Amino acid sequence: MGAREPVLIEGRWQASRDAGGDFRAFDPTRGTPFGPAFPVSGAADAEAALASACSVADELAAADPERIADFLEAYALGIEHDGPDLVALAHLETALPIEPRLAKVELPRTTGQLRQAARAVRERSWTQPIIDTMTGLRSHLAPLHKPVLIFGPNNFPFAFNAVAGSDFASAIAARNPVIAKVHPSHPATSQRLAELAHRALVEAGLPAAALQVLYHLDPAQGLALAGDARLGALAFTGSRNAGLALKARADAAGVPAYLELSSVNPVFLLEGALRERGEALAQEFFASCTMGTGQFCTHPGIVVLPRGADGDAFVDAAAASFAQAPSGVMFSRGVLDHLQQGLTDWREAGAELVAGGAAAEGEGYRVQPALLSVDAATFLADRRLQSEAFGPASLVVRVDGIEQAVAIAQGLEGNLTGTIYAGEPDAADEARLAASLRPRVGRLIASRMPTGVAVSPAMHHGGPYPSTGHPGFTAVGLPAAIRRFAALHCYDHVRDELLPVELRDRNPGGIARQVDGRWTYDDLGAAP
Template structure:
């Protein structure tokens, strides 16, 4: 079922000479399949095909696009166990994680399909003419969201389904009316090809234009760079490192026609532990956070990499309890040898800093690509004076900062880079006494959690998965939930346009029955 070739539209192509293989991180060996990197000529053909597809696909109705997304979900499920097996082989993740992530991916596709069927997402806004208005007549103006063009999506290393080939970026771009070119992640290209085959089958079954979806292979930066630089590409979706995301952002900005890059990059997701929260439930939170820090070998963008508390007996006890809980947990496999190497390097760098104490680290023997979970602690003054201590370590790692008081705690929060999430642990009404902490956190994150853990991102309209830079490149948008579609559209107005030539969403009769803003009133009624 795996050919190792590129999907240029529905055609499998491999004319290049550069080949490579993926790794089975559990066994620490290469997998059998050989993959061929896309050539420049193949990239040119792919983008040209996507551009041609856009001319047709942008005019597809919401019902037609919904049928396409529903068909993608069906085709992914139809692959069955072989897809889950390839996922586990290339990622080292357990089958339960594969099944859960597949379910989330299916749900994302179905959610966008439901959004398209309802139709109000286009934000149709109509201001009808008032010819007799004085001193000047009012023109008829009608506005809606329209797709921007072909989108390049970069698969992420840590979510081979949900943030990769048919994940949230792809689903939202297709829902917007934009063709998608996926640059498959080099760590799970076999998984990507199998999912891509499902998308292609769905496109054919629902009569989508050739080139509405393509899947290209690249082992380094050449293919991705060529795609982002191509003048016919109009937007980019990326989930990965700050270095990678920033490089794409800068490349897109240097084009003669700059394009948006929506990059989700780094986050250490600070957790503020208020004193009373630990008085009666210290052990509960220790067990909960040991699980959160090590979940998925810490390879989540919402991993709690920084815990902030105020010095005292309760915090000292919590550090001891959390350390004991973390050391009880058996290590698990990381996604790739290179990710394990980066984890070790980042962990050792922070351990070597002055004033840092290692309070927990798994000491037993582990397999080659398994990670020894680690917990450090440091005082607030040292943390404030050493920027290195706020760097993300991707993996089962966290650092506890013991602050002198609330003033120092707020100073640390204000000094942090932008984050995806922040969490506050509070006992009852204790939080009411920490207004400055809440205000500072709101200024640094996209989502604020009360008495929970940051790991786990619900797919729903109210979710914001984004935040101030470098958590994401544009904090006004989310990468999760149906509102992620807004990254791939732009507002467009028609002035004094004949009713029968307007898009159906803007016509007087409102044939789709969607909710619209008509002369500043929300209504689904037609204009008489």
């Protein structure tokens, strides 16, 4: 057995204590392993990582926020300096294109998130200080004083990576240690990010053990770690089955679990929009469905449109694009198998293949985009047709007028997004549909495909179950994402010098605070 790459535990890179085996990255374009061996950690590694993170939780919670912000900014700069090497690694491990996806889109998004987190730390806006002078009560959001366990997904090697993404930035911004269980689809990329993060932590004067990194865990060990009451919170992005299994363990231990699971992101096309620009919408839909080989959590999995000539023309135009599209590369054999099973489930539930879906030729994990169709009554009768087929595939649902479209919206499970394309004569129908769709999606979109997720303070990347485990929190958008990993602390007539700085009478940092129902930057007692 050859040497394995080290894990980051107890503030230093060291050999795994009890690796139960090893694995290597796979080249998705060829389906062959490459690169060094990484350990599959066992109970001893997991326990050491958890104990080490717990040992610095109080120290990190008491750290000067300026140091936290300095770390986040230095880490972002380190990623940028190492950008070409990181992008090359991620390309090898995921087959995602270097240009523009990795180099021009995802890497800048990642560093932008880190810098937004740093800004929120300096402004302390995420703490939401509230002072009520009549009752003597003061409260704010504060660190958990416990570690956050983050499970990273396969589809974003940078922006959602457990050691660089929004979950990581949010947990660190709230001054909590992180135990990162990175995704085995891109171990070398994650290792390099962890090296940069570790160096930036030390240079910022923060505890090196604020970050622990494990590459892979046996599923049973992952469940055991998720169910340890010493954790402050858990964050997961991935499949519904895996996420709910982790949540069950976390719930039993009283650990809050924030999950991003599956979503079909329905798109409704109304008659006026189809009549005005149907062919252009067909191309827009095809591009969104196949972008990144459909491996986006917000790709349009269901398209609802009326019967009739305009709807037929849309389907014909989209079908032509799907039929002519080249095959794309999936992240792994498991992801490809899951997509093929999803398409089988759709067809067994009554959907018919319209275009594409043929066996893809060539090496690696290749798939041809697929477009399927079903009528509204069949869709409403079988919930399997709402299951996510993660990849370049979508299901067209044909409806007889707005009443059936509204029934479809009302019958949907929770989703991350819901989109309505409306034309000039569709205003009344759009309003009805929006009212039905609004409670069932996290983000309601007008006349735009759902694929993009802007890193904005106003972004909500979440939604009702089963798209996430909790409808009130977002995985993207700062400072809101930070609040997942915070505790609400209340002080009742506590003297000023014992209060956290956000709640003291003086406000030298100029923090926005709610004092007696009014937001202000002033010291307590200052003239309005």
